[in-house]
Amino acid sequence: MTAQDMALAQRLADAAGEVIRPLFRGNWQAEEKEDFSAVTEADRAAEAAMRAILEVERPHHGIIGEEYGITREGASHSWVLDPIDGTQSFVAGRPIFGTLIALVQDGFPIIGVIDQPILGERWVGVIGQGTTFNGKPVSTRRCRSLEGASVATTSPHAFAESEVDAYLRVVAKAYPKRPYPVYGGDCYNYGLLASGHLDVVIESGLKLHDYAALVPVVEGAGGMMSDWQGNPLDADSDGTVLALGEPARLEDVLEAMSGADASHSHDH
Known part of the structure; x- marks a missing residue:
């Protein structure tokens, strides 16, 4: 290169x-x-x-x-x-x-x-x-906890039924009072995250041409990108994508997505 x-x-x-x-x-x-x-x-x-x-x-x-x-x-x-x-x-x-x-x-x-x-x-x-x-x-901004983080996705309709709950659990943790995630934006959200205006982007169903360019941009700004299991993205990834401005928040996001800590947080 x-x-x-x-x-x-x-x-x-x-x-x-x-x-x-x-x-x-x-x-x-x-x-x-x-x-x-x-x-x-x-x-x-x-x-x-x-x-x-x-x-x-x-x-x-x-x-x-x-x-x-x-x-x-x-x-x-x-x-x-x-x-x-x-x-x-x-x-x-x-x-x-x-x-x-x-x-x-x-x-x-x-x-x-x-x-x-x-x-x-x-x-x-x-x-x-x-x-x-x-x-x-440019550099991503520090984000000390998932509560208060700004979360973006292009559209909640893009998630498979089995994925919606994982996304909504992260939103519930980030916005405990009223949910105001950012919708719309596609690749633009990852640029905003790299420039320090957003904290977390969560998406699924992406193809290589949707995410390949995002990885060097986000990681070169001090953020991190992975799939929903926390693995690095490459040509064989499953199309689930997480971008974090603050890499230290990865465990919090993965924990929230899995529902590991969600057992007491909402009534059924």
Whole structure:
């Protein structure tokens, strides 16, 4: 992994943004994929723009993209692309979606970019280096207890039935008086966590292109990411994702999720 790879990742984000910006709040056509998420012209055109650059600059690297699948499967280095993470926000005209770009080596993310092309906001994370936001260093905030922590997820409807209770138990611990978790945001929440504005993000059902770029950004800012068992995320993870600004809170969150300490906390 080189400084050239970092510069290339940013060029990819620039190229995607140039395609996406004119179409935001525009009169583009959306269509339904099998999973009923709207896929827009912007999604496809942005990924195609990034792939065109990679085919020239890194012809031996793999590409794993949300829209166009896998190129050169099995390559030790692969670029993982999600041109518009947060399609629903994009369709609704909310500038809290993002373009996600990761370089993954042997299954582990080593470079990650979260780019919000409408607001001109970009988080860049590189394993072993500090995360930057628009070129300036950022860090997560300390969080001394789960009570009072700010918790975010894109939508409670995204959880499987068996997962809802685990999420709600964390919310109950974080907001003992009134539940005010943050909803909406997709990848944007992880950038906010890296910059010290959120404490915990909990999600499930994510694919590699949804989480690969997030890991270097969050961890380079002093946070941590794992699955719901506390294991590091890689290409084979199960799609459950936790992001913590304060790694010391991991046990508290896992304990709350499992219900280990919940036996007296609510009536049945």
